[in-house]
Every structure is written in structure tokens, then in C-alpha cells.
Amino acid sequence: MRLHRLEITAFGPFGGTQTVDFDALSAAGLFLLHGPTGAGKTSVLDAVCFALYGSVPGVRQTPGASLRSDHAPVGTPTEVVLELTVGERRLEITRRPAQQRPKKRGDGFTTEKAQTWLREYDPATRAWNGLSRSHQETGEEITQLVGMSREQFCQVVLLPQGDFARFLRADAEARGRLLGRLFDTRRFAAVEERLADLRRAAQQQVEEGDERLLALAHRMGQAAGGLAVARTSVDGRPGDPGVADAVLTWAAVARTEARETVDIARVRLDAAETRRGTARAALDAENDLAARQARHADALRRHERLTAHAPERDRLQAALDRSLKADRVAPALGLRQDAEREHSAAHTARARSRAQLPPDLADAGAEHLAAREHRLRAELGGLEAARRAEHRAARCGNSGDSTEPHVHVHLQLRDGPDPETASGVP
Template structure:
């Protein structure tokens, strides 16, 4: 931001119009505003702040403060005009505070509201162009271009009157408090406290991490056992949070890991040799098991052979009996027929005895031929009787016909 021209009218101690050409003052570099007390040095800075933000710094912005000069004529209007370049733009800000002016008709005063004008210089057209007359729009535009609020601008750019001498005469503690009040370092204190909290939290995390690291290292040492490596390179004696703990533990772990890898390689070689011996032993065991199985089968065969040799007489008797049984099996049908015939003979004999029992006594002991002859004779007699019966029936029929 660069100031070009400031014009104040009836503002502060200035009863009439005063103009400051900052371009001429800054032509030689730095410039100094100096003068006796009450000459209006602070009022120039107040006018700049008022033109930018519509308010003056510090306590001079109290509700009872009056910006209008007591030395101004009643019909002179209080006004501040500031010509500046900010954000690469040439702007002109004109502000009038709320003030009383004489009535145009009659006596007394009327209150005139605060007014603001914002113009921008157009290099192409070579003229000023009006931008806005709204207090809010002008304030937002200036705030965005300057990049600071009024409070920040007053704390960073404008040092309040009288505080600089107090700052030079104060001790370190008071000077720090004064700087904190002037520049509102509360947020930096909050940041410092926040950073301290983060540092404490990080310290706790580091201690917790160191404790976990030590626990893991102790477990590694317990697992590694009391070997030459552990005696030659013991675990570091650092406490959690002490510098160098992680590096020492990592170095110790590297040595322990190297030793463990070496022992692992030796163990793997021993394991390979043991596995080879185990495989050879398994082959020999399988051979011995096959031999033992063959020997067991041979012993069983010999035992069964002895048992068969001892049972040979009994088997011979069984074979002879089996031969006889097979021969008997050939005549079994004939024997069955004989038994059937005997049963039928017995049945016939029984029937014959019953038949003889029903015959007369003179025929009971007669032979079969005699009985057969008698049977034929009786059949003939029965045939004759049948013929006589038929003749008798015919005779009866003839007799009946003759009677008719």
C-alpha cells in the first residue's frame, strides 16, 4: 500500500483544509512527522485510518469522541480524502462523519448522516470513475485490498500515541506485556501453548513408544537367551524418553538379529543333517519292518505246517468217511424207493387184513387166486341178475300193455 495524498477539512485540530503530499515526502525515502505536542501528528495518522476504515484507532473511537474540529467554521464540512495505491489499483476514498450543520432556512442545526465515496483512477481514460457510495461495500473492498482489519492495521502499522515511550522505559516483563497488548499476541501465546501441548503429547508418545520398544527388546533378549552375543553386546540402559534410546536399541537389535540369523543358519544345517539321518533311519526301519513281517509270516506258515502234519491221521479218517458218505449218497435214492415201497407194502397188508376181517370165515384164509375166482364168479352172477332185473321190468311192462 502506498499513500499519495491526504486532504483533511475540519478534522481534529485542523479547523480548515490541510493537504499532505506523501509522494513529495517519500521522494527521498523515509520521512518524519515531528512537531510540538498538539500540532496534529497523530491526527494525520487518525485521518488515514479513518479514510481507510471509517474509524480512528484506540480510545479516540469512544462513543463520546468527536472527529469534527472545534476550530472549524459552522458552515465548513468535516471531510477526509485519501488518495492511495493498494493491490495495484489507484483509489480515492472520501469520508464525512455524522455532523451538525446550520439549517439553510431558519436558525438551529440539522444532523447530516455519514457519507462515503470510493473512486478509481482509469489510466486509459485519464479520469476518475465512481465505484460505490455504500459504507459496507467500500469497507469490504478496502478490507480485501489491504488484507487487514482496522484492529490489525492499528496494531501492526500504527503504534498508539504515548505507548512507544512507555515501551522504552519499561522492563523486559512489562515490555513483553505491552507488546502483547499492542500487537495482540494472545493468539501467538495460544499457538505457543498449543505447541507446548503438542510437545508434551509428542513426548508422551515418544515415551510410550520407547517403553514398547524396550519391552520388545527385552522379549527379544529373553528369547535370544544368555549367549555370547548377549554377553558381548548387552541391551542399552537408556530409560524411556532419553535421547539415543531408539538408536541404541536398533543397534543392539541389529547385532542380536545378526547373531540369531547365524544361529539360525547353523540350526538349519543341523536340521538338514538330522532330517537326512532321519530319512535314512526311516528307510532302514521300513526294511526291518518288511523283514520282520516276512519272518512273522514264515513262522506262521511253519506253525500251520506242523499243525497240519499233526492232524494228518484225523484228516485221513475224515477223508475215508467222506468217501464212504459219497458212495452212500449214490444209493440214497434206491434206499428211499425201498423205504417208500415198504411203507406202501405195509399199508396194503393192513388194508388186506381189514378186508379179510370182513370176509366169511371160510374165505378168510383163502388165497388170492381163490378169491379172484370167486370174484369173477360173483361178477358173472351179478351180471345175470342185472339181466333178469331188466327182463322182469320188461315183463311187467308187457303185462301192463297186455292188460290195456
């Protein structure tokens, strides 16, 4: 926010119209309002606040207090005009408080209501455009643009001169009360109280943590009963400064001693493992030797038993050899016996067959008997053929009146090598 021009008429100690050109004052940077008491320095700041928010800070806004100057002519209205730039918008605010003015007709005064005009400068047309004449709309627009309410503006931007002097001369407690009244430091008091609560909670957590640390240190001392550090205790109580460092230092010493003890135990364990491995190897060698000796003794005992049973074995081996030889000739012996039986059966059958032959053939040889058998088989074949011919002839004779002649067959058997067959036709 940047102020450009302030015009004050019949306001506060100013009976006429006073104009403050802030652009000229701020051309060199900062500027200072100074003058004797009652010169109107605070009234200038009050006029700025009144133009922005329609009221002034401090006790001058109490009910019954008037903003109109006692030195102003009767016909001059009290008015404040402020030209400023907020958010790249150039505005002009004109405010008139509720005040008494002469009646237009007759004698006496009448109360004129408070009035507000809000205009905005248009760079394109270089003209002022009216925005609102409503107190509420103007107040909302200014509050939104400035970003602060009247109370916040008075506490942050404006600090009344009398309160500031009192603030410089007051002690710490009085300054605190004054700052609390001027800046509404209740939120800071709430923050301070909150921080105090957090501090107490943190202190409680620290004490609880110290108690846990001491308990852990006690348990560590019990677990490390064989260490030298176990014979020392941790000094301090929960909440004492440095108790955590003392516990951590004691724990570091205990950890170092425990590591040394573990290293020594590990070396001893490695040596014991080496000795155990050597003993295990020796034991395995002894067990292997004992096993081989036992097998050797058993072999000697078996050899003695076998030596004692050698004659019996030889006898049984000889019997086995004979059995094997006999087993090899057993099939031939079986065939010989079968042949003898068959020969005897054939001889018996031959004797029975010759007994059935005619006397003239009883002493005939085998060849003669075979030739005789062939002749008989041939004769039988011829007889079979003649019989078939006779059957045909008989069927032909039984067939009725036939002119076929009858055929008579005469067969004659003779002794000799070949049979003869004779047939005649009458």
C-alpha cells in the same frame, strides 16, 4: 481495497483543505510519504482511518483529544472525504466529528454532532447515489466490505511512525512487547504456550516410549539368553537422545543373530528328519521281515501238525467218502423198503379179498374178476334206471281218476357178459 482520493479540511495540522490524489501517486506502483516531523504524514493515515471507521488509531483517540486543527478558521468545519473502491464498488465516505461552531444567532458557540455520509458511484448513470447517513449502518457496511475491524486495520495496515521508530531502536524483548501492543500477539502467545504444552506432552510420550523400548530390549535379552548379543546391554536412559537408535541397533543385531541361529537349527532339524526317515524305513523293513519270519515259522508248525494227523485224516476221509456214497443210494433204498411194505400190504389185502369171494371165483384170474366187475356195474346201472321208472309210475297211479293204463316192469338178472331187461304191457 484501493484508495482514489482523500480530501482533508481543518483536520490535524491542516488548517485548510488538502487533497491527496492516490490514483496519481500509485500510477508508478509504490509511493512514499516523507517529510519533516510535524509535516502531517501520520495525519494523512489518521484521516484515512477516520473516514473508514470514524476514529483514529493510537493515543489521538483518547477522551478529550480533538481532531480539529488549531489553525483552521472559525467558520471552517472539520471534514474528511475518502473515495475508494472495495469489492468492485466505488464508494465515497464523508465524516465530520463532533465540533464547536459559531451560533447562527447571537454570540458564542454550539456543539455540532458528528455526521456521516455514504454514497456509491453508479457507472451506468455516472452519478453518486446516497446509501446512508447513519454511523452504525456505514460502519457495518465498511467493516463487512473491508473484512477488518478498526483495531485489525490499525494493526495490520497502519503502523504509526513513532511506534515504528521505537520498534527499530528497541531490543528483542522491547520489540516483543511493542509488537504485542501493536498487533495483539496474545493469540500467538497462546499458540506458543500450546506448542510448549504439546512439546512437553511429546517429550513425555518420547520418554514413555523409550522406557517401553528399554523394557522390550531387556525382555529380548532374557529371551535370547543363548545369543552373544544377550551378553551386551543397551546404554542410555529414557529421554536421552539416541536411545531409540541404540535400542533399534541392538535389536537389529539380536534379530540377525536369532535368524542365523534359526537357520542353523533348521539345517540340523532337516538332517535329523532325514536320519529319522532312514531309521523309520529300516525299522519298517525289519518289522516286515520279522512278520514274514513269524508267518513262516507258524506255517512250519502247522505243517508238522497236519503231517502228524495225516493218517487220521485219511481214515476220516475214507469214512466220509463211504458216507457220501451211501447218502446217494439212501433214497433208492427208502423207495425199495416202501415198495416192499406196499407189496406186502397189497398181498395181504388180496388174500383177504379172495377169501371173501364165492368159491367159484376164489381161484379166478384178475382178468376174469375185472370182467365180472364190469358186468355187475352195468347191471347196477340198469337197476337204478328201472327204479326211477317205477317211481314215476307210482306217482302217476296216485294222482286220482285217470284213464292212463298201469305199466308193470319186470326185471330179470342173468349171468353172462351183458344184462338183459324185459318189459311187457298187458
